[in-house]
Amino acid sequence: MIRDPQTLNALLDTVNRFVRERLVPAEALVAETDEIPADIVNDMKQMGLFGLTVPEEFGGLALTMEEEVMVMLAMGQTSPCFRSLFGTTVGIGSQGIVFDGTPEQKAKYLPKLATGELIASFALTEPDAGSDAASLRTMAIRDGDHYVVNGTKRYITNSPQAGIFTLMARTNPQDKGAGGVSAFIVEANTPGITIGKVDKKMGQRGAHTADVIFENCRVPVSQLMGGKEGQGFKTAMKVLEKGRIHIAAICVGVAERMLRDALNYAIDRKQFGQPIAEFQLVQAMLADSQAELYAARCMVIDAARKRDEGLNVATEASCCKLFASEMCGRVADRAVQIFGGAGYLSEYGIERFYRDVRLFRLYEGTSQIQQIVIARNMVREATR
Numbered sequence: 001m002i003r004d005p006q007t008l009n010a011l012l013d014t015v016n017r018f019v020r021e022r023l024v025p026a027e028a029l030v031a032e033t034d035e036i037p038a039d040i041v042n043d044m045k046q047m048g049l050f051g052l053t054v055p056e057e058f059g060g061l062a063l064t065m066e067e068e069v070m071v072m073l074a075m076g077q078t079s080p081c082f083r084s085l086f087g088t089t090v091g092i093g094s095q096g097i098v099f100d101g102t103p104e105q106k107a108k109y110l111p112k113l114a115t116g117e118l119i120a121s122f123a124l125t126e127p128d129a130g131s132d133a134a135s136l137r138t139m140a141i142r143d144g145d146h147y148v149v150n151g152t153k154r155y156i157t158n159s160p161q162a163g164i165f166t167l168m169a170r171t172n173p174q175d176k177g178a179g180g181v182s183a184f185i186v187e188a189n190t191p192g193i194t195i196g197k198v199d200k201k202m203g204q205r206g207a208h209t210a211d212v213i214f215e216n217c218r219v220p221v222s223q224l225m226g227g228k229e230g231q232g233f234k235t236a237m238k239v240l241e242k243g244r245i246h247i248a249a250i251c252v253g254v255a256e257r258m259l260r261d262a263l264n265y266a267i268d269r270k271q272f273g274q275p276i277a278e279f280q281l282v283q284a285m286l287a288d289s290q291a292e293l294y295a296a297r298c299m300v301i302d303a304a305r306k307r308d309e310g311l312n313v314a315t316e317a318s319c320c321k322l323f324a325s326e327m328c329g330r331v332a333d334r335a336v337q338i339f340g341g342a343g344y345l346s347e348y349g350i351e352r353f354y355r356d357v358r359l360f361r362l363y364e365g366t367s368q369i370q371q372i373v374i375a376r377n378m379v380r381e382a383t384r
């Protein structure tokens, strides 16, 4: 749902200009230094990018899913690390509070998240609990008016920058499954939290992940999400479901950028006396990419619209994430192929995108997890 096309177009114009004039020229520098310059981060805050999905009463823009998708399609036109900085706050980091926080929790944290004063991280994954998220082992044991948290969270995006963590931990040791898990809002400066070394990744330099280690970390009872135990896994699943549409939109945006770069290269590059874009075998790669991109774009917009209508889009969200992330990988591969030897060199940038987009098929649920969610929902529907 687009509430007011004029307002959305003004926002998209600003984002498009920001991407073109500030982010694209900084891509190589960020990849080299592994750091997004502070002035770019400040500009993101000024533009309200951290508050895209925070309700207006807390200072955000309260974008609908369709509007959020439009912004992510625009943000996808540059290195994905830029989106990652505010995207984890806009997406999986803050939405647990928006969906399930108490009025006090919303009032305390959402205004600071909306301005970017606080960065939020989503702490679900553990060394032994990745795809099987419900098997997580981090414990939060009640002790008076606190919970004592012990455990390690792994690959936590933006943890070195985070002001708060949306933490999923087991409050009921007897219940080894999803029902024993609760969500907490944990302030990063709480004693007992250590951030590990920043991980060395294949790509997405500028976006940082690290372990978050909790050792006898005393978290006040007031930080239990929604004031209810045993709801944390559902909070995480709801957040991830929305996040999967968000990530799918980014996949479409980045694929558009890679295909545009490949097309321009194919038009400029001459072999056998003519631009390689005139050769049908190159055209096949361009055409397949364009067709798949169009399909993914339509899927993402359709799922977003259905979610805005209040429909259950668990299946559609996983279909979008599965198809768009796999499509993005295929487009990256063809783009490198079209660039030929130049595609293997870092100065052309396309090898960087090739590495960056590999993550899309892994995080916020691997492709295999999306297949499981889709098929389980199909069987459930058919046998109800």
Ligand code: COS
Binding pocket: 122, 124, 125, 130, 131, 132, 133, 134, 178, 233, 234, 237, 238, 240, 241, 314, 363, 364, 365, 366, 369, 372, 373
């Ligand atoms: N919205 C609301 N509730 C949901 C939900 C959703 N999208 N998906 C599941 N739930 C609920 C279920 O309804 C169930 O509740 P009840 O027990 O009341 O019926 C509960 O959550 C447990 O669900 P389920 O039985 O499906 O849990 P499983 O352990 O079988 O796990 C998968 C399901 C595999 C789909 C889940 O673990 C998953 O998504 N894993 C991937 C995790 C992931 O994306 N990690 C990335 C980390 S963040 S970058």
